[in-house]
Amino acid sequence: MGRYALTQPLYEVVREAYIGGFAVSSNFAREQAQQVAAAASIGFISTQEAPDIYGRTWLITGAGLQHLRDGGYL
Numbered sequence: 001m002g003r004y005a006l007t008q009p010l011y012e013v014v015r016e017a018y019i020g021g022f023a024v025s026s027n028f029a030r031e032q033a034q035q036v037a038a039a040a041s042i043g044f045i046s047t048q049e050a051p052d053i054y055g056r057t058w059l060i061t062g063a064g065l066q067h068l069r070d071g072g073y074l
Contacts, residue, residue: 006067010038012032013036014067015068016028017058017064018060018064018065021059021060023056023058024047025056029058036058043061043063043064044061044064045060046059046061
């Protein structure tokens with residue numbers, strides 16, 4: 001996977017997932033639908049809780065956390 005610059009809206013979505021996650025059907029997810037889709041497509045957030053188990057909360061992935069660290073966001 002290549003490097004992706006986090007725009008402010010994309011950073012806010014990944015940060016929200018890092019802080020504690022957000023519901024798939026939350027107002028935040030609806031308002032940021034394009035950024036949520038982008039973050040999920042890149043692999044920075046997911047609803048996967050365990051192998052073959054998916055929930056209703058967007059959470060940060062290992063790749064998303066590593067990107068925040070490498071980019072100096074944390």
